[in-house]
């Protein structure tokens with residue numbers, strides 16, 4: 702059997718994966734202070750205007766909170782310093798003891814109290830870490846994110862306004878982090894299936910009831926992903942920080958299931974390309990054209 706990752710393309714960590722990691726990091730790290738910083742690949746801190754700032758801004762800082770917005774993790778330190786991290790295409794976070802053997806591609810390692818290390822493991826280095834002041838944070842791409850899909854989902858009326866007259870496919874609009882932050886390719890397809898809306902439909906063509914269904918599907922799909930610890934495809938690029946795999950893969954309704962029967966109606970799931978991304982759908986449950 703060909704691996705899922707080769708059939709579906711690589712998995713990119715989405716909101717449930719990042720939130721699962723956030724929850725896992727919070728308890729062991731908050732209240733601790735940074736005692737060491739090591740950057741193995743300079744590319745990982747490419748957003749840092751002055752590279753040496755990365756270390757000097759973090760050393761000695763006490764971690765106050767671990768926040769998240771969309772797919773970004775925000776580690777809030779004292780003295781108003783924020784460490785912004787993104788897992789990119791293949792990144793994951795790992796907690797380890799100092800001296801514990803590093804996984805390959807442990808590109809950024811931050812030591813806390815000389816007792817525990819946070820390691821950013823990222824073979825493809827599309828992820829990044831950057832230590833920013835409040836002024837820098839205000840102009841970072843984090844500041845351009847729309848409301849968080851889990852914590853700040855807009856009301857149906859506001860969502861409908863954001864989609865009005867948009868000709869782009871609804872699937873692409875769900876991936877637009879400026880509209881709603883956190884959805885990626887897997888969960889957007891699952892949301893559209895649950896809402897019974899085909900991803901190719903122009904955003905502006907959805908009627909009020911369809912917009913309501915799409916919006917209403919986002920929370921349950923993300924929460925189901927979270928309960929399972931996220932989705933680890935068989936490339937295991939994404940793992941929880943303790944090394945366990947997320948288990949949402951088995952629950953996916955459409956994503957990666959082309960040719961398999963729809964779990965609702967039995968029609969074979971199909972795959973098409975929308976905006977250079979795979980879109981998986983059921984032609985019966987999600988009619989490609991606006992129902993009359």
Ligand SMILES: [Zn+2]
Pocket residue numbers: 963964965966967968983984985986987
């Ligand atoms: Zn179906």
